[in-house]
Amino acid sequence: MSQSSNSNSGPGKNLDDLFRESIGKQEFTPSPGVWKSLNWKLLFKELIHFNFINVPKLALVSVSGGILVIASLTYWALQPAGKSLLPAGPVTQSQSVARPVTIQNQVGVASSEPLTLNEKQTINPPAREVKPVQPVSVPVKRNLTSGALIASNVKTGNSPSPSEPSPVPDPAFIKHESESTNKVPPSIIDLLDPLEFSNFDLSSAPDTISFIRSGEVFTYVHEKMPLPSFFSCNLGVAPEMALYNSNGATTTEFNYWVNAGIAYHYSRFSIRTGLGLGYTYDEGVYKMQYRSNDSVSFYKEVIGYYPDPVNPSKIIYITRNHAIYDSVTHIADDRTRNRYTYLQIPLLLGYNLFETSKFCLGFEVGPAVSFLISEKKAEPSIDIPNGRLIKLEDSSPSRLPTNWQLWVRLTIGYQFTKHWGLEINPYYKYFLTSPVQSTETGKPSTQAFGIDLGIQYHFGRKSIKK
Amino acid sequence: MVIDEQIVKDCIAGKRQAQRLLFDTFAPPMLGVCMRYCRDRDEAEDILQEAFIKVFQNIHSFRGEGSLAGWIKRVIVNHAINYINKRNKIARHEKIDEIRETEILDMNENVEFPDEYNPALLLKLIQELPAGYRTVFNLHIFEDYGHKEIAEALGISENTSKTQLFKARRWLKNKIEENRQKKNLK
Incomplete structure (x- = not known):
């Protein structure tokens, strides 16, 4: 280091000492x-x-x-008029479809519109004898197609008998129906006499229900719907713990991923792919060789002597120790933390083991390939007081540009609207090809565990109303 | 400056409270170091801030062999040197004067100064030094760097380092003399 030139003879100080002592230990409070x-x-x-x-x-x-x-x-x-979009029960693969029926010049058309009744409206059964002034399109209540509902209506027995004459419709009601085009008309089911649902035609096809009401035939056909198929996309983050096994020693590192993907669902099966961008970390190893002047021994300098007062024939020497310095070569190592950026593309096949309208539980299996797109190696910390670096060798295992993995993951989804949902997917990755180059001592093996947390959006998923 | 091992471990783990404690403990003396390498306080605080980011990012490499203060100071000084190098404040192609080292030593040893100089004035004088002089003077006087090390750190020749140091000393001596004369006249 510096040559000592700091003799401070006399009452004052030399320039170097003046500065060193005055401001060498000065402190300032940062703002x-x-x-x-x-x-x-x-x-x-x-x-x-x-x-x-x-x-x-x-x-x-x-x-x-x-x-x-x-x-x-x-x-x-997203709920229309306070009704949930999501069916409460499990999704069934068939739905009932009402066919248009003709009732006394009135055309009933199946509608998905919810039916509401004005509080002031009174519902009077229409009389067959009285024809309306003009044909009115009356939507048939969707639930009418349900056999269960029909059965329940049959049980209801507080209506007048079919033999009883039907009351004359209130002209005010008809007028109200004709004029109030903005208001949803009452369902035809409310106007029908439940007791007249008793005549079922059991000879029809199994998916068809027919019944006769007052001499007119109502036919409802149950059509089988195609198996549900839709696309979904997802976006999530995945913290991951990677285990690097090499020569019996295991090191653990935490990695982080941002994943975006798209999946096609067909019935309970799915196929998924996407892109993931993430940081993975491992330990960098540097070997340093440096030389420093170290004290290797010492010698004693005689600075005085005197005869032993007890035994004057002996002489006692006064000595001072002096260290002997020599340049010594040292070898040390330094550990750093390296960061690598990867792009990964998985191809996963999935199956839902259990699914309801809101939850689903399944698994996905498949290969994935990762591409190394950048690496950031930390500089080793060369902390050598009084030494000189001779050699610095990077012994970190080098990373391969691509690696293949096998993924197994559990998929847990929660659907909070028709389209949007949360997903939590714990996963396991086994590296079929190691991300690092094999060394002379053996081939390192790598595994990783993680959890993918994110949101998903379903395109065109069919929902079944109650 | 009592920083125990646990605080260092917490800093390695990235805990903000420990980082704050470390900063509060070491920032005042380190700002003093930065002030010597810069022209003003704002620049010094910028260097301090960036250097402390490096400290927190690399504190895992502190092996506990020396003092933590010494390690932080080394990081601060290295960062200050990088900062100055980046700003090209060092005249890399300084004309090498024919100065014998004995002259440098003579100048230092033959001049004596009284004790009563105001530290703020001395700091101001250092800050007024040309950047090249200032850096070499700081490294040699306060960090005990030899000319060879200064040359390596700044990417200049050893002779340039000696020249810069000589000129820095002469400049400072003249300024001190001027101040002394002004004081006597008053």
Whole structure:
């Protein structure tokens, strides 16, 4: 280091000492903005590395609360007139379709419109003898097609008998029906006499129900719907723990992924692909060789002597130790943390073991390929006081540009609206080809466990109303 | 400056409270170091901030062999040197003067100064030094760098380093003398 030129003879100081002693240990308090700015920079760096450990709790709570509020609002906003879009029971693969029927010049058309009744409306059964002034299209209540509902109507027995004369319709009601075109007319089911549903034609085809009401035939055909098939896309993040086994030693690293994918669902089966971008980490190993001047021994310098007062024939020497320095070569190693960016493309085949309108549980299996797109190696810390670096060798295992994996993952989905849902997919990856190059000592094996958390959107998924 | 091992571990784990504690403990002396390498406080605080990001990112490489303060100071000084190098504040092609090292030593040893100089004034004088002089003077006087190390760190020749140091000393001596004369006249 520096040649000592700091003789301080006399009452004053030389220039170097003056500065060294006056301002060598000077301290200044940084302005408060320094830490604030530093804090933001650190937070930003953590966020772009998917590390959320220092995100303020208030921000986490706010974001979580915001997501819940938005999800709730979306859920309620998408419900027509207070009815849920989602069926309560399991999805069935057949639906009933009402055919248009002709009833006394009135054409009943199946409609999915919900039926509402004005509180002031009174429902009077129409009389067959009285023809309406003009034909009125009356939507048939969708539930009319259900055999269960028909049966329930049969059980209801508080209506007048078919033999009894039908009351004359109230002209006010007819007028009301004709004029109030904006209002939904009452369902025909409400106008029918339940007791007249008793005549079923059991000779029809199994998917057809016919019944006769007052001499007119109503036919309802149950059509089998095609198996549900739709596309879905998803976006999520996946923290992952990777285990690197090499020479019996296992090292663990945490990786982070952002995944986006698209899937095609056919019945309970699905096929999924997508893109994932993520950071993986491992340990960099550097071997350093440096030379430093170290004390290797010492010698004693005689700086005085005197005769032993007890035994004057002996002489006692006063000595001082002097260290002997020599340049010594050292070998050390330094561990760093390297970061690699990968792009992964999976191809997964899935099967839903269990599914309801809101939940589904299944699994997906398939291969995935990862491409190394960038690597960032940390510089080794060369902390050699009084030494000189001779050689620096990077012994980190080199990464291969591509690797193949086999994925197995459990898929758990929760559908909170018709289209939107959450998914939680714990997974396991087995690396068919190692991400790092084989070394002389053996081929390293790698496995990873993780959990993929995200949202999914279903395109054109059919929902069944109650 | 009592920073125990646990705080260092917490800093490695990225815990903000520990980082804040480390910053609060070491920022004042380190800002003093930065102030010597810069012209003003704003620039010094910028260097301090960026250097502390490096400290937190690389604290895992602190092996506990020396003092933590010494390690942080080395990071700060290295960052200050990089910062100055990036800004091309060093005149890399300085004309090598024919100065014998004995002259440098003579100049340092033959001049004596009284003790009563105001530290703020001395810091101001350092900050007013041309960037090249200032960096070499700081590295040699405060960080105990030899000319060879200064040459390697700044990418200049050893002779340039010696020249810069000589000129820095002469400049400072003249300024101090000027100040002393002004004070006597008053």
